[in-house]
Amino acid sequence: MRTxxxxxxxxNVVTLGCSKNVxxxxxxxxxxxxxNKEVAHEEEGNVVVINTCGFIANAKEESVxxxxxxxxxxxxxxVDKVFVTGCLSERYKPDLEKEIPNVxxxxxxxxxxxxxxxxxxxYKHELIGERLTTTPKNYAYLKIxxxxxxxxxxxxxxxxxxxxxxxxxxxxxSEAEKLAAKGVxxxxxxxxxxxxxxxxxxxxRNLAELLKAxxxxxxIEWIRLHYAFPTGFPMDVLEVMRNEPKICxxxxxxxxxxxxxxxxxxxxxxxxxxTTKLLHNFREEVPEMAIRTTLIVGYPGESEAxxxxxxxxVQEMRFERLGCFTYSHEENTHAYNLEDDVPEEVKQExxxxxxxxxxxxxxELNQEKIGQTFRCIIDRKEGSHxxxxxxxxxPDVDNEVLIDAAKHYVKTGDFVHIKITDASDYxxxxxxx
Numbered sequence: 001m002r003t004x005x006x007x008x009x010x011x012n013v014v015t016l017g018c019s020k021n022v023x024x025x026x027x028x029x030x031x032x033x034x035x036n037k038e039v040a041h042e043e044e045g046n047v048v049v050i051n052t053c054g055f056i057a058n059a060k061e062e063s064v065x066x067x068x069x070x071x072x073x074x075x076x077x078x079v080d081k082v083f084v085t086g087c088l089s090e091r092y093k094p095d096l097e098k099e100i101p102n103v104x105x106x107x108x109x110x111x112x113x114x115x116x117x118x119x120x121x122x123y124k125h126e127l128i129g130e131r132l133t134t135t136p137k138n139y140a141y142l143k144i145x146x147x148x149x150x151x152x153x154x155x156x157x158x159x160x161x162x163x164x165x166x167x168x169x170x171x172x173x174s175e176a177e178k179l180a181a182k183g184v185x186x187x188x189x190x191x192x193x194x195x196x197x198x199x200x201x202x203x204x205r206n207l208a209e210l211l212k213a214x215x216x217x218x219x220i221e222w223i224r225l226h227y228a229f230p231t232g233f234p235m236d237v238l239e240v241m242r243n244e245p246k247i248c249x250x251x252x253x254x255x256x257x258x259x260x261x262x263x264x265x266x267x268x269x270x271x272x273x274x275t276t277k278l279l280h281n282f283r284e285e286v287p288e289m290a291i292r293t294t295l296i297v298g299y300p301g302e303s304e305a306x307x308x309x310x311x312x313x314v315q316e317m318r319f320e321r322l323g324c325f326t327y328s329h330e331e332n333t334h335a336y337n338l339e340d341d342v343p344e345e346v347k348q349e350x351x352x353x354x355x356x357x358x359x360x361x362x363x364e365l366n367q368e369k370i371g372q373t374f375r376c377i378i379d380r381k382e383g384s385h386x387x388x389x390x391x392x393x394x395p396d397v398d399n400e401v402l403i404d405a406a407k408h409y410v411k412t413g414d415f416v417h418i419k420i421t422d423a424s425d426y427x428x429x430x431x432x433x
Contacts (some may be wrong), residue, residue, distance in 0.1 A: 007032045007234060011119060012045030012079075014070075015134070016063050017053025018188050019226070021086060022134060023143045028085075028112065029254045037120035041134045045209045046080045047072075047119065049197065054088035054160055056328035063088040064100075071102045083430045086117055087160040099265050109161055127351035130178065136379050139186035139222075140414040144172055144210065150229060151258075153267045153334035154296065154327065157192055164193065166201045173213050183413065186377060186419040187220055188394065193209035193229045196238075205234040221415065222377065224394060226252040230278055231269040238285040249288040252321075256296050258313045259306035266299065267334060272313070276405030285362060290392035292321035295354060299327045300338035300348030307350055314354055318361050320397050324354040359425045366399070366423035373419045373433055376401050386410050388418060390428075401428045408432050 011032055014027040025041065026048065032039040033222035047068045063086075073079045081104045089096060090108035097106060098176040107115040113123035117172075134141050147162040148155075176187060190361055191197065198206025209275075214223055223246055230253060241247045257263055258272045282289055295314075297307065314322070326347035329340040376388035379395060388410070393399045399416055403410055410416045418430040 008056060008136060010045035011047045011049060012043055013041050014048060014050045014066060015041070016051060016302075017055065017059055017087065018193075019188065020143060020158070021051050021053060023131075023141045024086070024109070026133055026141075028132035029134075030097045030120065030127060030130045031112070031116055031124060032213075033071075033132055034124050034127055034130065035116070035122055037119065039132065041132075047083070048079050048081070048086040049083045049085060049115070049119070051093045052084060052086035052088035053093045054086070055156065056330065060088055065104060066373050067096075067100055072099060074102060081308050083115065083118060085111065086111075087157075090160045091156065096351045103152055121191070131181070133182070134186070135395070136412070137183050137221055138377055139188060141190050142172060142176060142179070142186045142187045143167070143190050144194065145191035145197055149196065150193060151267045151334070153265060153338075154256075154299065154330065156330045159194060159332055161294070164196050166197050166198060166199070166206075167211050168201060168285065169206070169210050171208060172313065173217060175219045176214055176220060180217055185216065185220065185226065185413070185415070186222040188224045188226055190226045192227065194225055194227055195229045205232070207234055208236040208240045211237065211240045211244065213249055221246060222248050222391060224248045224250055226394065228253040230255060230275055233278060235281070235285075238282065241289070242286050249286055250292070250392055252281070252292040255293040256294070257299065257302075257306075257310060259302075259309045262299055262302055262306050264314065265301060265338070267297075268311065272309070275312075276317075290320035292323075292394070292398065294323045294325065294402055296325050296327050297350040298344075298355060300329075300335060300340055300342070302327075302350075311353065311357065313364070315361075316359050317363070319358070320362075320365060320392060322354075322358040323397065324351045324358075324359075326351050361419055362399075363423075363425040366425065366428060369420045369428060370423055371420065373417050374430075375415055376418045376430075377408050378403075379416055381405060382414055385401070386412070388416065399426050399428060400431055403430060403432065 013029055014361045015021050015027050053059040072292050076081050084103050085107040089106045093106045105118050116123050125227050130409045145166045147164045148158050149164040260271050374390040376390055378386055378388040380387050384405050386405050390403040417433050419433045420430045422429040
């Protein structure tokens, strides 16, 4: 017998994947709220919208499993309707409709008006910058552009997100002002490629101008840069970072590899020499800067020599933050024509080796921080600790500063000066001063 859900006409938005998906879910929820719909993020509701990721094999698998889980709930009467949106749906809609027909409807990444219509809501154009944020109240993501024009061989994002489209500076400033009015103190700028910002609208790379406009927003105290591309990096950004205290001395620049033959095959438009020079320039211009990067191991044709080059380079560069992924063979990408010839266990072993090297580097860099005092933002209380971050750390991916809640009280959402008393490879421990 069918049991009716208790939460009638409540829309539950489930978000998978990256911060750009988080942003899209927040926009969707803002639109639904403006249409007087009851909406929640990853809570119970009788209508479910799953915002999927389709980037690499693991993410696709998680998205499919989540869809199947909610379809099962629909079949058992625990939910009434299931809608699917996001990257996986954009990329594989015909396959999904055939394989999982019990979903009410599938939508792509630019189908927001149609998705809203299916949910009994109207798309409101006047709501630029209105979102229902799901992050802790002190920080929010600000998506400055959509899509990507880069030709990277391994990446399916242009298939799912289309060509690069910048959002005008005045719209972003307006959105930042609305976030600040809600108590947001830290903006994390995101895009598939921040450094391409403005080329379509202003006929030049305009990230520096955007930053100069955003620092004037009252209430915003930190602005953080995520996902810069190394080729054609606009060096005037470094000058703004150096001169403007609100711009965090931090950059996330996914470099992917360093062996020249692999970089060429990846179509990254750079070389080991150029990349190394760029990073030296970063550190000369902004000596305090923390550089985060991500690398891919096990790309087609990656030899022992290529991996050795990468390994030595990671040891030399001593990145403050680093993540490592194993290569995922994605159909319809340029690299899909190559043979995926590095065995899975070798990929995993190489990733582990890189992360072991990074763990040691991170431990050594953290030991140097003991005795120093940093201005930290307090994100949350978890268990017996308050959890904060320095300006050199982004939420969810970087180091955290742990403060013993039994001995000290700090207010979440506040900036506090913390003296570091101890450190592990990925965490700092400290007390307020």
